[in-house]
Amino acid sequence: MLKLAKDSAVKTRTQAVNQLKAVLVTTGPVAREELAGLKESRTAPHLRTVRRSQRRRR
Numbered sequence: 001m002l003k004l005a006k007d008s009a010v011k012t013r014t015q016a017v018n019q020l021k022a023v024l025v026t027t028g029p030v031a032r033e034e035l036a037g038l039k040e041s042r043t044a045p046h047l048r049t050v051r052r053s054q055r056r057r058r
Helices: 002-026 029-036 040-057
Strands: none
Touching: 002 029, 002 040, 029 040
16 A cells, blocks of 8 residues: 555656656746756745745736
8 A cells, every 4th residue: 555655656746847847848048047957856946936926026
């Protein structure tokens, strides 16, 4: 049962990382440069921060 849960979590994480990479490929060059140096583990939290700051400006 634990192996099944772990395998599922790994698969879900892989899908999330793949989706994030696909978004980065299609995003503008400025955003791509800004995110290029970040590790996978720091990219998602950084994007959340950027998105929050954009909401506040509206």
